[in-house]
Amino acid sequence: MSTQDLEQRFQDRIDAGEKIEPKDWMPEKYRKTHIRQISQHAHSEIVGMLPEGNWITRTPTLRRKVGLLAKVQDEAGHGLYLYSAAETLGISRDEMTEQLLCGKAKYSSIFNYPTLSWADIGAIGWLVDGAAIINQVMLTRTSFGPYARAMVRICKEESFHQRQGYEIMLTLCRGTAEQKAMAQDALNRYWWPAMMMFGPRDEESPNTAQSVKWKIKRKTNDELRQQFVDITVPQAEFLGITVPDPEMKWNEDRGHYDFGAIDWDEFWQVVKGNGPCNKERIAARQKAWDDGKWVREAAMAYSQSQENKTQSKIA
Amino acid sequence: MDVSLYKYLLMLGDNSMILGHRLSELCGHGPNLETDIALTNISLDLFGQVRSLFQYAAKVKGGSATEDTIAFSRTEREILNVILVEQPNEDFAHVVGRQYLYDIYHFLLLEALVGSKDETIAAIANKSLKEVKYHKRFSGEWLKRLAGGTDESQQRMQAAIDHMYPFLDELFHVTEVEEEMRAQGVGADLSVIKAECYAIIDDHFRIAGLQVPEHPPRVSKGKYGIHTEKMGFILSELQFMQRSYPNMQW
Ligand SMILES: [Fe+2]
Ligand SMILES: [Fe+2]
Numbered sequence: 001m002s003t004q005d006l007e008q009r010f011q012d013r014i015d016a017g018e019k020i021e022p023k024d025w026m027p028e029k030y031r032k033t034h035i036r037q038i039s040q041h042a043h044s045e046i047v048g049m050l051p052e053g054n055w056i057t058r059t060p061t062l063r064r065k066v067g068l069l070a071k072v073q074d075e076a077g078h079g080l081y082l083y084s085a086a087e088t089l090g091i092s093r094d095e096m097t098e099q100l101l102c103g104k105a106k107y108s109s110i111f112n113y114p115t116l117s118w119a120d121i122g123a124i125g126w127l128v129d130g131a132a133i134i135n136q137v138m139l140t141r142t143s144f145g146p147y148a149r150a151m152v153r154i155c156k157e158e159s160f161h162q163r164q165g166y167e168i169m170l171t172l173c174r175g176t177a178e179q180k181a182m183a184q185d186a187l188n189r190y191w192w193p194a195m196m197m198f199g200p201r202d203e204e205s206p207n208t209a210q211s212v213k214w215k216i217k218r219k220t221n222d223e224l225r226q227q228f229v230d231i232t233v234p235q236a237e238f239l240g241i242t243v244p245d246p247e248m249k250w251n252e253d254r255g256h257y258d259f260g261a262i263d264w265d266e267f268w269q270v271v272k273g274n275g276p277c278n279k280e281r282i283a284a285r286q287k288a289w290d291d292g293k294w295v296r297e298a299a300m301a302y303s304q305s306q307e308n309k310t311q312s313k314i315a
Numbered sequence: 316m317d318v319s320l321y322k323y324l325l326m327l328g329d330n331s332m333i334l335g336h337r338l339s340e341l342c343g344h345g346p347n348l349e350t351d352i353a354l355t356n357i358s359l360d361l362f363g364q365v366r367s368l369f370q371y372a373a374k375v376k377g378g379s380a381t382e383d384t385i386a387f388s389r390t391e392r393e394i395l396n397v398i399l400v401e402q403p404n405e406d407f408a409h410v411v412g413r414q415y416l417y418d419i420y421h422f423l424l425l426e427a428l429v430g431s432k433d434e435t436i437a438a439i440a441n442k443s444l445k446e447v448k449y450h451k452r453f454s455g456e457w458l459k460r461l462a463g464g465t466d467e468s469q470q471r472m473q474a475a476i477d478h479m480y481p482f483l484d485e486l487f488h489v490t491e492v493e494e495e496m497r498a499q500g501v502g503a504d505l506s507v508i509k510a511e512c513y514a515i516i517d518d519h520f521r522i523a524g525l526q527v528p529e530h531p532p533r534v535s536k537g538k539y540g541i542h543t544e545k546m547g548f549i550l551s552e553l554q555f556m557q558r559s560y561p562n563m564q565w
Contacts, residue, residue, distance in 0.1 A: 053343035053344075057336060057339055057553065058556060059556065060565035061387075065339070066359060066362050066363060069362065072343060073342070073355040073359070076355070080352070083348075171565060174564075175563055284344065294465065294471065298460060298464025300464075302461075305463060
């Protein structure tokens with residue numbers, strides 16, 4: 001069969017709603033796109049552990065300690081499934097990690113913002129996990145089987161994280177004036193970065209058409225962003241805090257909220273590595289990688305020596 | 316209030332709390348994802364135990380005490396963990412060494428406490444025992460792996476054991492509170508656990524190819540609330556929110 005025929009058959013399968021599995025024939029570009037997207041998603045889970053990890057030792061109560069530890073641990077688990085899904089496409093976890101550390105692979109820019117108060121932990125769960133769910137629910141129906149299945153599992157946990165974050169915010173907003181101010185400040189700082197999580201505007205997002213064809217994307221960045229706004233603004237109102245956008249208002253005709261312009265210059269600055277914490281996040285991952293080197297080597301040497309022992313016993 | 320029982324619960328809970336805190340510092344920084352998850356899991360288990368123990372301690376203390384006032388409002392001199400558990404995460408071998416020694420002790424202690432005359436302590440011990448069985452397996456396997464891995468890992472594991480082992484003795488030092496609890500059939504008999512604990516550890520070290528350190532026990536008075544210079548820094552993080560914003564709901 002010619003490449004063209006193979007490609008046609010491949011597209012027909014996707015159009016028919018079939019899942020593509022790792023051993024199936026796939027265009028090289030499909031494979032590469034998925035390696036890039038799934039590994040970036042995995043890196044986001046892992047780098048995302050850092051800003052929240054920053055508050056694990058300082059939670060206000062024991063109950064919050066257990067909740068936050070479990071949440072950050074879930075994110076590590078998400079990273080693990082996603083790395084495994086990417087590995088089915090012929091790349092190793094070590095290679096992906098090296099790409100992250102050298103800056104070749106990206107991760108979600110939101111994690112380059114600092115967590116400065118306990119309320120930021122609430123805001124991240126509410127807004128960042130909330131935005132992630134919107135993206136990921138769409139991805140549960142993506143064409144690549146292992147990615148879609150990983151998303152189903154991950155989405156359940158993300159919605160738990162979102163509720164836990166919202167509940168932290170609610171407790172603060174029902175608390176003292178100082179606590180409510182802390183919640184408002186967290187919303188002020190995290191609102192726009194959360195809005196940016198859906199990526200550039202559609203007209204500046206060249207990959208979208210191809211991604212739609214492969215069902216990686218079933219909705220555009222702007223559609224997803226609108227969905228996030230429509231869900232989140234009433235939640236802020238219920239909390240009694242204000243989204244930091246003077247242009248935010250309900251548009252009766254559209255049946256959606258209108259919102260103000262995003263500072264895309266800031267977005268690109270952070271993407272390019274100039275955000276408040278880019279350097280620190282990568283440095284932390286680099287340190288864990290470097291410090292872990294002798295441990296990984298020891299584990300490998302040990303399992304090798306155990307294997308040799310078993311083999312010599314059998315022989 | 317039954318002061319001895321209250322203090323005994325603090326001693327049990329503080330060991331779990333401070334060890335859990337040390338492990339929680341590593342969340343997101345482990346040598347690989349699998350160990351990161353496993354260490355966080357152990358930390359989670361320990362904090363779960365802390366909650367049960369301090370909820371009970373709050374009941375024993377009465378008044379407005381809660382698990383959180385007990386965890387976050389005591390001064391350093393009122394915190395009664397042993398020195399072993401506050402040792403810093405120098406490297407992964409130190410984390411494994413500290414965990415391994417504590418797990419062996421912890422498991423034997425809980426086995427004894429399952430038979431406690433105090434039903435709440437017995438129930439908490441019973442639940443914790445299942446968790447600590449897993450902790451012990453994790454740290455024991457890593458002890459063997461590092462000791463039998465590369466030259467570097469062997470040296471690091473031995474160095475970690477050399478550092479941690481002299482703090483083990485404090486676990487078996489019997490305070491007045493512990494003596495009273497033992498006499499009442501509430502607490503464990505540490506002298507019984509001691510012999511068993513050293514026998515198991517020495518045996519494991521021999522199998523793993525680790526030297527039993529000859530260093531004499533370090534003078535340690537954590538059980539009396541006298542800690543290392545590191546402790547203030549642990550508490551400044553652990554108690555940060557409650558100290559900065561007292562009397563609020565979170
Ligand atoms: Fe996640
Ligand atoms: Fe999450």
